[in-house]
Amino acid sequence: MDSSDSECLFCKIVAGEVPAVIVRExxxxxxxxxxxxxAPTHVLVIPRDHYPDAVTAAREESGIVDEMVAEAHEAAVADGITESGYRLVFNTGAGVGQTVFHVHAHLLGxxxxxxxPG
Structure with missing residues (x-):
């Protein structure tokens, strides 16, 4: 696994080459x-290292998917949506809407x- 992909939008955000409204680091x-x-809260949670999808990230057995879920929860806390609830979505594959092939969790609430859904 390469730690970054020079053509990947999210790798460019991690590198500071593309601006984003950062809520947690x-x-x-x-x-x-x-x-x-x-949704009123729609945050993307990504690993700093490049993995094309959730399955690839999970198979690395590094615990990165666990960290992504924990960070999503902390972002939900910060936005005050934990009591009402929130949704986490991992799209894997173009056929279900994955457009950036760097694993990311959508936090919606x-x-x-x-x-x-859909």
């Missing part, structure tokens, strides 16, 4: 506001969510 993670929010 961990040693191995970064959380920032989505530029096209689908601040409004009611329908089920099933």
């Amino acid at each position: 961990g040693k191995r993670t970064l959380a920032f506001r989505d530029i096209n929010p689908q 601040g409004r009611g969510m329908e089920w099933p």
Whole structure:
């Protein structure tokens, strides 16, 4: 696994080459506001290292997916949405809407969510 991909938008955000509204910075993670929010709270949580999708990240057995979920929870706390609840979404593959192939969790909250999604 390469630690970064020079063509990856999220790797460029990690490197400071592309601006983002950062809400949390961990040693191995970064959380920032989505530029096209689908809810009042819509934060993306990414690892600083490049993994193309959630399965690849989980198979590394480094605990990075655990850290991403914990950071998403802390971002939810900061936005005051833990009591009402929030949704975490990992899209894996173009067919389900993954457009940036750097694993990321969508933290969504601040409004009611329908089920099933999509």
